Amino acid sequence: MNEKDFLEKYLWPSGDRLDRAFTLRLPDIKGLKNCGDFIVQCEHEDTFSTNILTKYESETLGIRLIELYKNTQNKVSGLFVRLVGTMNIVKIGYPRVSLDAPVSNVNLFTQQRSDITTRTFVSLPQATPEQSRIFFEQLTKDARAAGISFQERHLDFLPAFWGSTFQAESDGANLDMIHKLRDGAWNAYNLVLDRTKGKANFDYRPIQENIIFASSGREHLMFQKMGLSVPVEAQAAFFSVMVAGL
Amino acid sequence: MNEKAFLEKYLWPSGDKLDRSFTHPLPKIPGLKKAGDFIVQCEHEDTFSTNIMTKYESASTGVIFKEVYKNTQNKVTGTFVRLVGTMSLVKNEYPRLSLDAAVANVNLFTGEREDLKTTVAIHLPEVDSAQRKKLFQEFSAQAKADGVSYQEKEVEYASGTKGSIWVGESKGINLGMIHNLRQRAWTVYKSFMEETKAKIPFDYRPAQENTVFGSSQREHLSFKRMGLSVPVESQAAFFSVLVTGI
Numbered sequence: 001m002n003e004k005d006f007l008e009k010y011l012w013p014s015g016d017r018l019d020r021a022f023t024l025r026l027p028d029i030k031g032l033k034n035c036g037d038f039i040v041q042c043e044h045e046d047t048f049s050t051n052i053l054t055k056y057e058s059e060t061l062g063i064r065l066i067e068l069y070k071n072t073q074n075k076v077s078g079l080f081v082r083l084v085g086t087m088n089i090v091k092i093g094y095p096r097v098s099l100d101a102p103v104s105n106v107n108l109f110t111q112q113r114s115d116i117t118t119r120t121f122v123s124l125p126q127a128t129p130e131q132s133r134i135f136f137e138q139l140t141k142d143a144r145a146a147g148i149s150f151q152e153r154h155l156d157f158l159p160a161f162w163g164s165t166f167q168a169e170s171d172g173a174n175l176d177m178i179h180k181l182r183d184g185a186w187n188a189y190n191l192v193l194d195r196t197k198g199k200a201n202f203d204y205r206p207i208q209e210n211i212i213f214a215s216s217g218r219e220h221l222m223f224q225k226m227g228l229s230v231p232v233e234a235q236a237a238f239f240s241v242m243v244a245g246l
Numbered sequence: 247m248n249e250k251a252f253l254e255k256y257l258w259p260s261g262d263k264l265d266r267s268f269t270h271p272l273p274k275i276p277g278l279k280k281a282g283d284f285i286v287q288c289e290h291e292d293t294f295s296t297n298i299m300t301k302y303e304s305a306s307t308g309v310i311f312k313e314v315y316k317n318t319q320n321k322v323t324g325t326f327v328r329l330v331g332t333m334s335l336v337k338n339e340y341p342r343l344s345l346d347a348a349v350a351n352v353n354l355f356t357g358e359r360e361d362l363k364t365t366v367a368i369h370l371p372e373v374d375s376a377q378r379k380k381l382f383q384e385f386s387a388q389a390k391a392d393g394v395s396y397q398e399k400e401v402e403y404a405s406g407t408k409g410s411i412w413v414g415e416s417k418g419i420n421l422g423m424i425h426n427l428r429q430r431a432w433t434v435y436k437s438f439m440e441e442t443k444a445k446i447p448f449d450y451r452p453a454q455e456n457t458v459f460g461s462s463q464r465e466h467l468s469f470k471r472m473g474l475s476v477p478v479e480s481q482a483a484f485f486s487v488l489v490t491g492i
Contacts, residue, residue, distance in 0.1 A: 001268075003418070005265075006419055010265055010330075011264045011296055011298065011317040012317070013287060013289060014262055014263060014296060015260060016257075017257065019255045021251070022256050036289070036290040036479065036480070037290070038287065038479065039260055039287040040286050041285040041286075042282050042283065043259060043282070043283045044282040048259040050257055052257065070257070071256060116249070173247060175247050209455065212482075212490075213451070213490070216490065231301065232491045233284065233486060234282070234284065236491075237284070238483070240482035240483040240485075240486045241479040244483070
């Protein structure tokens, strides 16, 4: 074994192949600084699942934001679920906002091939009733003002602490809707921070465990029904980047 | 937004930059088939941490085998910890065997820069101590034959309980030592499976949680002492690939 070669050539970082023309500007949160660039990727059978994640922190506001651009696609059938600007925002002591932004040519609920549709799901798991009320009142007000149609749902497969989920839907690839709802989610969260008190020693472990272990298993099966082969490990790894640092 | 461009150009898989001349042959496990290629990567400050992982399954033996080639390196100081063929073996309803194979120019315990050293650690935290001692003797026999030093170390596991790990050490880059211990790991695990009854149901969850949450946090701090900036999220994602999926 050539020691010089090992030192110089063993393993170097992968480059990402994300076209930045499709990325969204960050919500207007003061002092956000890049605190880590991540790639989580899996290839299995005919499917690739590539996650490009960035973590930001604002020292001035104590906010952490992680955003995600993802493509899960079957290279043969062309089926895809793409996340375009999925993000979560948290200030320690407060519940964490989750905004999920899929653009897909497969129905996420029936798993059947469909026309391209953009959906955005926003939730505030572990919120108090007051925090939940403030958050969703503001979010729905902003959505109405922007002409975005939506509904609020309780998703059966989620634990009770998840609370309700805001869901908007649009035909085609509607990145503008995602952009507006990202700003709306931040506005609504900011109001929660202004009007409610944080909790010392907020316990994020229930949501971390639920997402890393339960959601990854559930989504692995959901992808399977769509004809997308994504091992549990790939979902668990991507979810770990999203929630492990809380 | 140009929908055609979005469909064609949004996000494609990253290629890995692993030089395969430094990878090992797989242990001789009958019927191993590839079940996923993974990249987990983070870049933060001057450090990159790139993990190239592969999952294999053997239908005939029921074994899941995963291996890791990893480089965590400070691009400015040149300090690095590289994993060259770290692996995990598990059969459903049996404990996991982990073999950690590090080549580093920094002391993994003190964080001080030092001459290149190869360290292999074997972990069997879910095996009772008497049986573990017996299994470790097999690795000691291999180390003796290879002329490398070894010891059993008492450590605190991620769960907070205490137990032993087996550690072999060699000066410089000793990929031969890693190769032989990987092959031995399979023969040891095979006889362990043959001589031990399955535990039904086997609860992997405590060890998974300890690894994803506890070990990630501990290693994040340990890297920091070495002058390597690896966010908790990055280690959690890497560990998620290793320990979930069973």
